[in-house]
Amino acid sequence: xxxxxxxxxxxxxxxxxxxxxxxxxxxxxxxxxxxxxxxxxxxxxxxxxxxxxxxxxxxxxxxxxxxxxxxxxxxxxxxxxxxxxxxxxxxxxxxxxxxxxxxxxxxxxxxxxxxxxxxxxxxxxxxxxxxxxxxxxxxxxxxxxxxxxxxxxxxxxxxxxxxxxxxxxxxxxxxxxxxxxxxxxxxxxxxxxxxxxxxxxxxxxxxxxxxxxxxxxxxxxxxxxxxxxxxxxxxxxxxxxxxxxxxxxxxxxxxxxxxxxxxxxxxxxxxxxxxxxxxxxxxxxxxxxxxxxxxxxxxxxxxxxxxxxxxxxxxxxxxxxxxxxxxxxxxxxxxxxxxxxxxxxxx
Amino acid sequence: xxxxxxxxxxxxxxxxxxxxxxxxxxxxxxxxxxxxxxxxxxxxxxxxxxxxxxxxxxxxxxxxxxxxxxxxxxxxxxxxxxxxxxxxxxxxxxxxxxxxxxxxxxxxxxxxxxxxxxxxxxxxxxxxxxxxxxxxxxxxxxxxxxxxxxxxxxxxxxxxxxxxxxxxxxxxxxxxxxxxxxxxxxxxxxxxxxxxxxxxxxxxxxxxxxxxxxxxxxxxxxxxxxxxxxxxxxxxxxxxxxxxxxxxxxxxxxxxxxxxxxxxxxxxxxxxxxxxxxxxxxxxxxxxxxxxxxxxxxxxxxxxxxxx
Numbered sequence: 001x002x003x004x005x006x007x008x009x010x011x012x013x014x015x016x017x018x019x020x021x022x023x024x025x026x027x028x029x030x031x032x033x034x035x036x037x038x039x040x041x042x043x044x045x046x047x048x049x050x051x052x053x054x055x056x057x058x059x060x061x062x063x064x065x066x067x068x069x070x071x072x073x074x075x076x077x078x079x080x081x082x083x084x085x086x087x088x089x090x091x092x093x094x095x096x097x098x099x100x101x102x103x104x105x106x107x108x109x110x111x112x113x114x115x116x117x118x119x120x121x122x123x124x125x126x127x128x129x130x131x132x133x134x135x136x137x138x139x140x141x142x143x144x145x146x147x148x149x150x151x152x153x154x155x156x157x158x159x160x161x162x163x164x165x166x167x168x169x170x171x172x173x174x175x176x177x178x179x180x181x182x183x184x185x186x187x188x189x190x191x192x193x194x195x196x197x198x199x200x201x202x203x204x205x206x207x208x209x210x211x212x213x214x215x216x217x218x219x220x221x222x223x224x225x226x227x228x229x230x231x232x233x234x235x236x237x238x239x240x241x242x243x244x245x246x247x248x249x250x251x252x253x254x255x256x257x258x259x260x261x262x263x264x265x266x267x268x269x270x271x272x273x274x275x276x277x278x279x280x281x282x283x284x285x286x287x288x289x290x291x292x293x294x295x296x297x298x299x300x301x302x303x304x305x306x307x308x309x310x311x312x313x314x315x316x317x318x319x320x321x322x323x324x325x326x327x328x329x330x331x332x333x334x335x336x337x338x339x340x341x342x343x344x345x346x347x
Numbered sequence: 348x349x350x351x352x353x354x355x356x357x358x359x360x361x362x363x364x365x366x367x368x369x370x371x372x373x374x375x376x377x378x379x380x381x382x383x384x385x386x387x388x389x390x391x392x393x394x395x396x397x398x399x400x401x402x403x404x405x406x407x408x409x410x411x412x413x414x415x416x417x418x419x420x421x422x423x424x425x426x427x428x429x430x431x432x433x434x435x436x437x438x439x440x441x442x443x444x445x446x447x448x449x450x451x452x453x454x455x456x457x458x459x460x461x462x463x464x465x466x467x468x469x470x471x472x473x474x475x476x477x478x479x480x481x482x483x484x485x486x487x488x489x490x491x492x493x494x495x496x497x498x499x500x501x502x503x504x505x506x507x508x509x510x511x512x513x514x515x516x517x518x519x520x521x522x523x524x525x526x527x528x529x530x531x532x533x534x535x536x537x538x539x540x541x542x543x544x545x546x547x548x549x550x551x552x553x554x555x556x557x558x559x560x561x562x563x564x565x566x567x568x569x570x571x572x573x574x575x576x577x578x579x580x581x582x583x584x585x586x587x588x589x590x591x592x593x594x595x596x597x598x599x600x601x602x603x604x605x606x607x608x609x610x611x612x613x614x615x616x617x618x619x620x621x622x623x624x625x626x627x628x629x630x631x632x633x634x635x636x637x638x639x640x641x642x643x644x645x646x647x648x649x650x651x652x653x654x655x
Contacts, residue, residue, distance in 0.1 A: 100534035331564035
């Protein structure tokens with residue numbers, strides 16, 4: 001196992017992000033702490049609007065203009081030196097060198113993430129030329145080599161094709177090529193397979209997994225697909241309304257979820273062998289707006305285990321096992337939730 | 348390596364072949380190039396210098412000696428129209444290029460960055476637009492004095508707003524595209540994103556605006572010179588030649604003095620607009636691979652061809 005305390009490629013410490021919307025200030029990320037050991041695969045899961053993508057944007061300092069990191073630290077280890085990304089100038093030289101050069105990004109929508117006016121090969125090569133002092137010819141050969149490695153057929157010819165001439169899966173391979181051509185240490189993939197069908201999804205994921213294994217890259221995968229998580233992740237962070245509610249090794253979190261939200265999330269995953277007469281489990285209620293919750297546990301309004309104490313103060317992370325943290329006060333000394341009694345406590 | 352050359356060539360080849368299969372583009376190109384080539388060889392074609400005064404042969408109608416007749420001083424009209432074409436085309440193309448350059452750069456920056464810069468440039472453009480253009484031109488001309496290059500500067504300074512608004516609008520929608528976010532994530536600088544990544548996506552409206560502006564400026568030059576405010580009367584331009592029509596006697600009795608310059612303007616402007624249409628169809632990268640082979644047939648046979 002990797003020594004998690006020593007060799008962290010990325011370490012988020014109590015990151016808070018606030019958005020100004022007209023006169024209101026919305027607290028979008030609350031005390032998010034995540035750590036990515038070098039060479040490991042972290043999945044960030046949660047429903048829409050829970051702050052997964054904002055976390056990714058905060059890491060690479062690409063929050064929208066009205067968003068701001070209000071406190072916390074984002075530490076990135078660059079060539080054995082720890083850099084606080086949140087202190088770098090947003091569009092300064094050092095930050096731009098890290099973006100794309102040291103941290104690669106893969107996006108969800110492949111068609112709109114590629115420039116329709118440029119040939120795909122050029123777009124990949126440009127990323128390379130931006131960060132390395134090499135000739136155009138050399139860049140071209142390296143791009144074609146990578147295309148071949150990523151399973152793009154006839155790479156010499158496809159180099160000169162435009163994005164609209166590619167299928168969705170092939171475009172995602174091109175995106176992966178752009179993200180990885182500069183040999184970044186960390187790749188952040190924001191729902192890379194959501195727009196693709198299942199077989200292509202599997203191909204893309206195994207491609208990413210292979211990159212992790214062979215090239216030793218670290219990955220942060222943002223997704224809401226639990227099946228995907230169980231296949232590729234080493235660690236999982238479950239987010240709810242801007243907070244990490246559960247964090248741990250994948251087999252611990254998915255097999256033995258402790259937080260009521262994680263439990264509900266796991267129960268809602270449909271399985272192929274499920275009886276079709278049995279209704280799908282859902283999480284009751286709706287995600288509240290970030291403006292609504294002020295004190296206490298964010299999940300309290302939907303939680304079957306809720307007690308009054310849940311709504312009174314901010315809940316701290318508690319350790320329930322080695323490297324397994326849960327943000328819930330209803331856990332007993334063994335880290336187990338109490339057995340529900342007929343939903344009486346549900347409000 | 349030969350593979351690469353072949354591929355690069357084929358993109359250009361596709362562009363050329365698409366353009367050649369675009370009827371209006373080809374017709375426009377033929378009109379423009381014919382006029383331009385004859386303008387270059389003005390003296391050789393007409394056989395007379397445009398300024399050669401021959402009082403005995405003044406105000407002759409079109410004949411084999413003088414295909415477009417002669418003016419009050421006996422100067423050959425064909426020679427004057429062709430050398431006037433040099434000046435008019437020069438003014439139109441250069442002024443349009445400069446106006447488009449100003450409009451594009453300002454529009455790209457204002458559209459991408461938004462905020463205060465955008466507000467300021469936008470207000471300036473509105474100010475220039477709401478001011479009657481002719482009066483603005485008169486002010487500039489009286490400040491700078493008459494002369495071809497001054498006319499070009501005046502046109503560029505008063506004509507950049509349409510392109511500016513066009514490009515700004517395009518950038519407004521383009522900057523929200525996911526690929527721009529991706530560009531930022533790859534660590535590209537703002538100028539690089541604006542001019543290398545976004546600008547190619549707005550090329551087709553800019554090219555169209557460029558051609559439309561050429562037409563507008565050639566007509567504007569004619570109007571300005573007609574009023575005696577544009578290019579000094581000693582230089583033949585299409586506008587200056589038209590000035591003859593100020594006199595009702597000329598309009599009635601010596602039609603060749605104004606019909607031919609007016610026809611030249613109309614023909615050239617038509618040609619430029621045709622090329623603009625053709626380029627707009629062909630330049631859009633999203634349409635590059637579309638096969639446009641049967642356009643000529645449609646153009647020539649029209650609706651009747653498709654009905655059977």
